[in-house]
Amino acid sequence: MTDDAQNAAPIDLNADLGEGFGRWTLTDDEQLLTVVTSANVACGFHAGDPRTMRRVCELAAARGVRIGAQVSYRDLAGFGRRAMDVPPDDLASEVAYQIGALEVFARAAGSAVSYVKPHGALYNRAVHDEEQAEAVVAGVRLAGGALPVLGLPGSRLHAAAERAGLPVVAEAFADRAYTRDGTLVPRTRADAVVIDPEAVVRRSVRLAAHHEVTSVDGDTVAVKARSLCLHGDTPGAVRLARRVRAGLEEAGIPVAAFA
Template identity: 70%
Template sequence: MIDLNADLAEGFGRWQLTDDEALLASVTSANVACGFHAGDPLTMRRVCEQAAAAGIRIGAQVAYRDLAGFGRRTMDVPAEELAAEVAYQIGALEIFAHAAGTAVTYVKPHGALYNRCVRDPEQAAAVVEGICTAAVPLPVLSLPGSRLHAAAAAAGLPVVDEAFADRGYLPDGTLAPRDEPGGVVSDQDEVVARALAIAEGGEVAAIDGTPLRLSARSLCLHGDTPGAVRLARRVREALAGGGFTVRAFT
């Protein structure tokens, strides 16, 4: 049994980045942008309605306040401010989820905040504080062994190990920067093969060839990847064909 998640609602106004409705046909969990790195109120509302109608779990994809950089630029945000901004984003999404007859069921940081929380205990603790401020205890989706998972577990929040089929890894099991060779895996056949290998508990190669065995209850595919809709459908079909039940972890 494994979950398949993707980043959705990453448009803004008239500018659309992801085919949200089509991706919802393949994924089981939707990481919904909350307006800080992408997304706007109407987009958030529409995606929540679509996800609710399809029975897809909704997660708050919280980020640094960085629309211009799509949340992928390194930022230094004071812990108190970051905690408040995380709570704010979750609360905003919960309004639209509730209106659609469902609820926010987990939290996943985006981009630079996600990577920062792998190693930075202060920023990780601020994210957890924001989650605890916003709602009942929500599961936290992140890399296994991250500072974020440690902070969440210490606060009594459930943690969910995540892996990426379409991203390259460093030998230590963290994500390779997007601008490094191999940091983004674009070949669809390779992404499908990596997804199956991760789900089966097998090995994938880091960008330097080091074999890695990645723990994952949820697999992420990026909605802004070229051909993302077809890729998500292929990955889901491959997982089902491999004997896996593709189902939300929440």
């Protein structure tokens, strides 16, 4: 254990899972569920289908992994990463629909949907767009219950959730590049994803222990997060996730799901 990590708070590890459709699969759900403590399950709008959702919920429940609804714009063709203008009332209904669909399978597996996290373009839009952020929160409330909202610290989404009385959980990204203002570098840029495994592990430990990361411009950016996202759709995702978890534990940082 390092001196810096002696009093480190626990960190949750989340990953996007169930991101397949029909016979097409993208994420190694079974293996990633041996590493993460929270599973962001695709709910059918950017990826995922009933069979996949059911299977991931069953695996997560059996392994004690928390289940979260990974809600998205209706964009299967673009994997939820294309900018879309959806009327707020429609978006609220679609968010609630996705949560409700996943809840059926979570409950059948003996668990429940424990939180909500937007995906892709919706995640990025809700960082700055007040109207879309409010629509996501309205959808969460429409689905029933005060589900925590997982998202970027300081985002419009978190502000809207807090106003609505919903718990918020701040997250950081182990393998995504940051701008100097604490937002994520757009995936359209070549430097949006950190691909060096050792760098990803070092960043993860630094984020968990010191709550900071270096931006693409070389600035130190404060990022106080309770959950760390590990992308499941990158090459070698399982191996990298295991290295990140091992690195955190070797540094004396507890790994546990958020309350």
